[in-house]
Amino acid sequence: MSSMLAPQADRVMALSEWEDRWQEGRIGFHRPQVNKMLEKNIDKVLNGRTGVRFFFPLCGKAVDMKWLADLGHSVVGVEISEKGIRDFFEENNMTYSVETVASLPGAKVFKSSEKNISLYQCDLFNFSSSIEGQFGAIWDRGSLVAINPRDREKYAALITTLMATDCRYILNTLLYNPELYKGPPFVVPEEQVHILFGSRCSIELLHSVSDMTDRDYRTENVHLLTPKTS
Numbered sequence: 001m002s003s004m005l006a007p008q009a010d011r012v013m014a015l016s017e018w019e020d021r022w023q024e025g026r027i028g029f030h031r032p033q034v035n036k037m038l039e040k041n042i043d044k045v046l047n048g049r050t051g052v053r054f055f056f057p058l059c060g061k062a063v064d065m066k067w068l069a070d071l072g073h074s075v076v077g078v079e080i081s082e083k084g085i086r087d088f089f090e091e092n093n094m095t096y097s098v099e100t101v102a103s104l105p106g107a108k109v110f111k112s113s114e115k116n117i118s119l120y121q122c123d124l125f126n127f128s129s130s131i132e133g134q135f136g137a138i139w140d141r142g143s144l145v146a147i148n149p150r151d152r153e154k155y156a157a158l159i160t161t162l163m164a165t166d167c168r169y170i171l172n173t174l175l176y177n178p179e180l181y182k183g184p185p186f187v188v189p190e191e192q193v194h195i196l197f198g199s200r201c202s203i204e205l206l207h208s209v210s211d212m213t214d215r216d217y218r219t220e221n222v223h224l225l226t227p228k229t230s
């Protein structure tokens with residue numbers, strides 16, 4: 001595993017670099033359609049439940065949030081870029097309010113007027129269960145793979161505190177040759193998924209889809225994590 005992690009281990013992307021990407025339109029991670037893996041696995045996530053509270057760490061302007069809200073679920077997201085959040089509401093023709101958050105100095109929360117969607121503009125690592133409680137589902141696409149590799153333990157510790165006992169957490173990770181790309185997105189080996197979450201969660205690999213390109217291979221892994229106590 002260390003040979004997979006070493007090339008990217010010290011890469012640090014500052015929050016201001018993410019904002020620059022938003023301002024310059026360098027957001028190749030954004031997809032205009034609902035994520036196929038979310039659609040495919042929605043029954044596994046819901047597990048018979050209705051009105052589930054979803055958490056989207058590092059939400060960007062993912063259209064999946066609107067899709068879930070249209071299905072009657074509620075969504076809380078965290079995103080550092082105010083532009084990303086405003087674009088989400090504007091591109092989906094939603095009006096919204098903006099409030100400060102007493103318990104999170106410097107943060108703002110953007111709330112849809114029509115749908116049950118609240119997006120916090122702050123560093124994810126300042127967010128906690130004291131702000132919005134725990135969640136029944138977490139959709140993690142472009143999140144664990146986007147945070148700086150050195151922050152993964154902190155990330156796993158935070159995410160597991162946000163999981164309610166019946167939470168179903170879908171975690172998307174990527175594998176490719178880390179010598180060829182500096183990331184993000186960063187490589188997260190399977191073994192590390194187990195090291196990060198295995199003591200607190202049961203982990204099922206739902207899908208593993210590989211592509212070959214002329215230079216490299218690329219594998220997308222989709223996991224379902226559930227708290228071990230449930």
Ligand SMILES: C[S@@+](CC[C@H](N)C(=O)[O-])C[C@H]1O[C@@H](n2cnc3c(N)ncnc32)[C@H](O)[C@@H]1O
Pocket residue numbers: 015018019029030031057058059060061062078079080081084122123124125141142143146147
């Ligand atoms: C790779 S993008 C993925 C966005 C979204 N999940 C998607 O699938 O389209 C990562 C996003 O996280 C935001 N971000 C990066 N680090 C963050 C942090 N520490 N706290 C909050 N947002 C962060 C970036 O601005 C960017 O929009």
